[in-house]
Amino acid sequence: RSQMSILDALLKLRQICCHPRLLKIELPEFSKHLPSGKFEAFKNMISEIVEGGHKALVFSQFVRMLHIIRQWLESNEIPFCYLDGASKDRLEQVDRFNNSPDIPIFLISLKAGGTGINLTSADYVIHYDPWWNPAVESQATDRTHRIGQTRQVFSYKLICQNTVEEKILKLQESKRGIAEAVILGQDTWKSLTREALEVLFEV
Template sequence: MRDGFGATPALRRAAPALSRGVAQAHRDRGPGEVQDPGAGALLRLRQAACHPGLLDPKRRGEPSAKLVTLLEQLREVIDEGHKALVFSQFTTLLGIVRDRLDGARIVYEYLDGATRDRQARVERFQNDPDCRLFLISLKAGGLGLNLTAAEYVFLLDPWWNPAVEAQAVDRAHRIGQTRQVFAYRLIARDTVEEKVLELQKTKRDLAAAIISQDNSLIRNLHREDLELLLS
């Protein structure tokens, strides 16, 4: 359940400066400082791996390797008559995807923590043959959704707890699903996303801190862990 792709030239140029910013912020924080500026810098590294528009709203219209890869795969899913779920932690990233789908006049549904008419959106996705995509905030869409019309699931950014990702995939794997479900995790190669996956395997608490921006754990990063994230 992994689909890797190379970072864009713009991301490769920006990432070293962001990485240096994380390291410098971590070194410069004062004793007893509650807010570690390195936490924000790590968040920016994760955002940069997704799309430059997460760092600068003026760049929402630019391409990113992750966005291009996703849209190509979604087009293939639609052309073959299938339906797909798209999950992300970043509602801004989902908003950028929505911009592209609107521009291409592709019908979809959307759900995040502020969505009120959840069931109506679920029923439309399940029953409307023209609505083939459902974009869902990973934090908001994990529970209580039965989306068995989907045969494909795309996870746009890594979550520290594989159980949360599995829960998202299970929205399509409910009772009544008679078809095989294919799940893809889109990971940008040579970025902090790969490092978070490595930490998932050995240091889940640390990976959780990076995703949730838990400053108490990030402040106490060991040098070798920080070097892994920035390497």
């Protein structure tokens, strides 16, 4: 039970970095309407990308975060394509994005769209929440680096300063297995030493 509590706490810390609305907390003093600094920065980035006539892929491992972004795009009348694990029109969404100059944004869940698709019409890639295995992120970014790409591609990873996101990145650099345990909840949680936990939960 203590192991699950640790992973659940780490999940909540990661989610609140993305947006308070991701948290499932039923407390009278907790408001899901709190602003998100990362989301505000993200919206500014997207506005500049769209105004500049560019096209961007936006990856997140949290489908609920993609839904929040989708709601904002809809309210601002910004056209977009969407793909997650439940999507039945995967190829249609890819074709629409690649062949429609007026669709600047493609929202993609990392697990559903990280491999096997060609998205060379995009010249920006945004990883909204980091996946701590750099190979997985690289595979997702590589959707834009295919035959037919003629423009320079810019890739961004959004990290909240002084949060668990920065701390897990540091752990990932030293020992990938620890970071994967935190993200995936794998049996490799046993790799979480007391020292690693102290780093993650340091205030």
